[in-house]
Each structure stands twice: as C-alpha cells, then as structure tokens.
Amino acid sequence: MRKATIPDIARHAGLSTATVDRALNGRKGVSAANRHRVLKAAEELGVLPSEGMVRLPSRPAHLVFLIPFGQNKFMRDLARSITNLSTALPLVASCNIVTMDGIGPDALDRALDAVSPNTHGVGIITTDQPRSRATINRLCESGVRVVTIASDLPDTARSSYVGVDNRIAGRTAGQIMGMLAQGRTGNVAVILGSRRFHGHSERERGFREFLREQLPTLTVASAIETGEDNRRSNAATLDLLRRMPDIAGIYCVGASRTGIVEAIEPLGPRRPSLIMHDLTDSSREWLRRQLVDVVIDQNPRLVGEQAVIRLLGSIAATTPLLSLKPIEPRIILRENIPAAAP
Template sequence: MKATVSDIARTCGLSTATVDRVLNNRPGASAANRQRVMEAAKQLGYLPVADQVTLPSRPAHLEFFLPIGSNAFMMDLAAYIEDYAARLPLVASCRIHNLAGISPSALQAAVENLSLKANGVGVIAVDHPRTRNILREVVEAGIRLVTMISDVPAAPRSAYVGIDNRVAGRTAALLMGRFLGGRSGHLAMVVGSRSYRGHEEREMGFRSVLSEEFPNLTVTSAVEINDEPEVSYTATMKALHNEPELLGIYCVGAGRSGVAKALREAKPQRKPVFICHDLTRETRGYLVDDLLDVVIDQNARLIAEQSVIRLLGSIASSAPYLTRKFIEPRLILKENVPVQ
C-alpha cells in the first residue's frame, strides 16, 4: 500500500499542509522542514523511482551545457529540459547554458559560470583531451555529470543519455540500401563534425554496413560541415553537379536545411534518397514535401526527461555509475509523423 501525505506528516512530525507544500515545491516551508519531509518520503517509499533509479531526498540544482546555436533539435531539447524540470518538485532550479560553439574553449568559458549550488550537470560536448579534463574537474568538485547525445566515455560521467550512434549509422545504411533496391552507384555524406564521437560513430556504422551488405554503393563525397547549413548547401550542390546520377545523401548531424535547399534548387531528374537524423519542425516539412525519405529520430523529449532523471538518480546514488540504457531511436516516414 502506497504511503500518503498524512503518513509522511506523521513520520516527520509536521502538518499535512507543510508536507504538501514541500512535495509540490511551493514556497512557505523552511529548508530544514523540506529536508525532513523529503527524508520521510524517501523512507516510506513515496518518492518516485524511474527505471529503477531512486531519486534524491531533497531538491537538486541542475545545469545543462548545450551547443544550441541555430540548431532546431537543440532548441527543442533545451525547451523540453526546462519544461520537464519545472514540473518536478525534486528540481530546485534548472539552468541552460547556450555554448558559443563546440570547442573545448567554449565549454571552459561556460563552465566558469557554473553555480556554486549546482548538484548535477548535463553536457553535450566533443570527445577531446581538454574537454575530458574540464569534465573531470567538474566531477572532482562534487558535481554529478551526465553526457548527452554524444558520449565522452573517458570522462567520469555517471551516465550517458542518448541513442547508440553506431547502430543509428548502421540503420541508415540498411535503409539506404533497401530503398535503392539493388541499384549500383554513388552516395554523398554530410557529416556535422567528427569531433563529436556520436557523428564519428554514425559514419563508421554507415560505412560498415555498406561494405558488408551493399558493396554496389560507394560514398564518393563526405564533407564535414561543422553543422553549418550554408556549408551543407554548397557541398550538396557540388555533389549533385559532379554526380548527376547521385543515388543517395546521408546527413549525419545538422545541416539538413542546406541539403533540402540544394535539392529544391537543383531539381535533379531523379531525387536521391535522403536520410537524416532528428525530427524537428523543418524535417516534418521535408517529409511531407517528399524531399526527405526517412528521419532516424533520437526523441528530444525522451532524452530531455531521461537526462533530468539520470542526473537526479546519480545525485541520490552512492555508486559512481548508473546502469547503461540506450534511448531507442524512432524511424519516421511521412506516413507516421507523430503529432507535435
């Protein structure tokens, strides 16, 4: 039988009104009373458990470092994090830092603004020696760390929240080969940034399946665009000009809008199969307009929610690492685009 507010009030010796204020994160309760309520709630099994992750007994201060820029997926992710955190009584505060780029120096500059109250940090970062050192210093300061979207496995993070990017790349290659139905020819690849471990893993997975199952398909153009749509536009226009019979385009990271713009303008006689990642407002439109064939979506809302839950779980846990569990990607075509 689940504990009630009255049970918690009796256990901690406070009124049900005070307990209700604490559990719903409303003002009017002292810090000492908040701690008493949360400890009693934890003892009675009242606090929520997510994926077998026990949550902390007192509200935590969370901060997230995201390279948002003009990336629609990152904007959605940030909004979902803020929305979900605002609805959880166990989140005392949630702050989003918009990184000025993906370089380690951009992360270092942002981390210098980390609040002294911070209990947990979520980060999307490149896998670089300087990045690993920055993250190590954060953890050594007593702050729990979760990596998101693209892992930094050598950093002392408590968890990675995201899809298995190598599997995602292999899935893209399998879809490309099946869509092309045995035809032989050339493909183009638009890579966001190989500095991201996730993008590198997607490319490796894609090339592996082509080699294993579709040797009739060859990647003749692979351009790293650093997630700049104008660079992806120029690269795609060049690929379409050099390969009038180009069979397919795989966009590994951002830069989707540049590819779509090039396809609209070039109007090839036979549109290449176009596969990309992340369901956003713009990729929904590309699917409906038949510019885009399939989206391999990593589900921004689920990653946001799991990042918050995993941070709270790592704060509550004495273990340095939580159980590893990947987010399952979704395959979105124009016939199954989910309602926003």
C-alpha cells in the same frame, strides 16, 4: 499548478511521509509493495516520469545544462523538454540552461564560468576532445555529477550517457539506404557536422560498417564535415551534385540540413535519396513535401526527461556509475509523422 510534495505523495499513496521519503531515496525499511505504491503515486502526480525508477536525492538539487544551440532545432526542443520536467519536479531546486556559443572545449570552458558553485549536477553536449575530457574529469573530481547528452564522451568520469546508440543509428541508416537503393549500384555521401562529436563519428562508422558488410554495391564516395553550417552544407551538396550527378543517396548525420535540402530540391523526382536525423518542424514539412525520405529521430522530449532523471539519480547514488540504456531511435516516414508537441 504547484509542484507536488512528499506529503502530497504520501496522501495519494495512503502512506506516511517517512515511508515516502525512504522509498524515494532508496533507503531500507520499505516493503516492495509500499515502494511500488510510492513510485506509482509519484508518477500519477507528475513527480516522476514512467522511466523514473531510480534513486533520487534527499534534498532539492541545483542542475545546469550546457547546450550548443547554433542552428540546431533539436537542441531547442531538448532544452524545452528539460525545462518542462524540471519545473514539475520538487527535487529540482533550480535548472539553468546555459547556451554555449560553440561546440568545442573553448565554448565548454566559457559556459562553465556561468555555473554556480552550489551546482550539484551538469548535463553537457560537447565534442570529444582531450581538453573537453579533462574539463569534465575536473568537474567530476570536484564532486559535481555529469551526464553527457546526445553525444557521449566515454573516456571520462561522467555518470551516464543519455541518448541513442549512435553506432546502431548509423547502421540503421545504412539498412534504410539499401532499401531505398533497391539493389542499384552507385555512390552515396555522408554529410556530418563534425567527427569531433563522438555521436557523429559513431553514426558514420555504423553506416560505413553496414554498407561494407551488407551492401558492397553501394560505396561511400564522399564524407563532408560542415561544422553544422547551412551555407557550407549547401555549397558542399551543390559541388557533390556537380561531380556526381548520379549519386544514389545522401546520409545527413547532424544539423545543417536546410542547406542540403535547398540544394537537392530543384532536382525534383531525380533527387538522390535523403536520410537525416531528428524530427522538427522543418523535417516534418520536408517529409510531407517528399524532399526527405526518412528521419531517424532520437526523441528530444524523452532525451531531456531522462537527462534530468539520470542527473538526479547520479547525485543520489553512492557511485556515479548508472546502468546505460540508450534511447531507441524512431523511424519516421511521410505516413507516420507524429503530431508536433504543443
């Protein structure tokens, strides 16, 4: 199916191509009623998602997304969402997904070597470190627009952050842990990929905050960084269970989830409560088998779509600062698992 064009939108809306062009690019001379007709027609033709009420560039843009895949299924779902929407948008001239071979500043620098000089916008997932921030600022200074995805780097010139409010996600996990504990006292553990991910450190902070404020009977006895490695998370969980056989719960902040599940599975109903992030084929199955209690999902389809739209919006805007509207996390239980994407 070919991409819809401005003339297609004009015919669908019953307006001139000039009016459509002005409406899509936020120019003056378009009435509110006609602007609404244009945006509605664009949505119906699949040019804009329902969230796409943003200014768009007048010319097709070249976009690049730097994504550290590793063992993380969320990243692959995110990349698929970005590619699917970009393919359907006439204002995306090209969309290149660059697979990063790590999560830190070295991997970011290597990935940027693959970015073409004609690139208009870059979406990035990386750790919040001084070198990463400096790299992003240099990229912005060169005229390239940048959005951070899933984990923010707030002290940079990036245009926008796309993802959940990770501190609130952590507080949500804290409240759920309290509900699962049912008034019991005891220890819980936090297992995270890396505190260098701003999102991971914010989730841990929110979780600890909630327990300290609302659930003083639960204590975070252990916080373990795994580097998103399943072997490390498995060994760390087994060691945790040996040291604290009565541990009440585990909050898995990032990836390396398989190692945790494999460690607690032999315990059967005596296992600690387990909360994790991101709904994937694996976490669906773990929910069904009652190996995981709750999944806090950040909806990779929506994150990917908004990353593309916000990147296009930042390219068109006279200022790189857009309003920040974090995506609301979804609480997934065994009884409300959404159908898998086709």
